[in-house]
Amino acid sequence: MNTEELSTEDKILIAASKVFTEKGFSGTRTRDIAEEAGINLALLNYYFRTKEKLFEQVMKVKIVLLFGQIIPIVTNEKTSLDEKIDLASVKYFEILSKNPNLPIFVLSEIQKKTSDVKSILPFEKVLNNSYLMKQIKERKPDVNPFHFLLNFLSMTVFPFLGKPILQSFDLMNDEEFQKFVEERKTMVPMWIKMMLNN
Missing domain, CATH: 1.10.357 (Tetracycline Repressor; domain 2)
Known part of the structure; x- marks a missing residue:
């Protein structure tokens, strides 16, 4: 995985952390996270596949x-x-x-x-x-x-x-x-x- 991919993944995780913290799991849409990260939804899905997988990563950190x-x-x-x-x-x-x-x-x-x-x-x-x-x-x-x-x-x-x-x-x-x-x-x-x- 190159640096650009890592920075995109980090950007998604930071955005997800912010949105999940504000709205909780049930109130968050993957589109909200993509917008916060400044990327398109397809790219977010490429890295994390589902909202559940992304949430698990955020919860681990928290x-x-x-x-x-x-x-x-x-x-x-x-x-x-x-x-x-x-x-x-x-x-x-x-x-x-x-x-x-x-x-x-x-x-x-x-x-x-x-x-x-x-x-x-x-x-x-x-x-x-x-x-x-x-x-x-x-x-x-x-x-x-x-x-x-x-x-x-x-x-x-x-x-x-x-x-x-x-x-x-x-x-x-x-x-x-x-x-x-x-x-x-x-x-x-x-x-x-x-x-x-x-």
């Missing part, structure tokens, strides 16, 4: 972005539990600040079952056997570690899901929201550690 980047942190045997919490918090807020629509897109498409998430990223196997889970169980043997994980995800992801609500009621503008996110980078690890130490 799921790896939302969940995959945390894997090196949770599997690291050299860092303490507290260090993992700090690192994961910074990483998530960085990712979500750059991609604020990422969680709502991924979660809504998972809920609609438009993609087989486990085949894209077998996160449950990695997570269940991770050093993070071992450390949580050692620290809090009487508590299901998924309480900790869901609390962490809620505290990091929900502000981005809730941003449209905050803004529609004029509770926060973009600048105030960014300041709010910066504050949470230090507050979330502190809250999680307090839960684990009580």
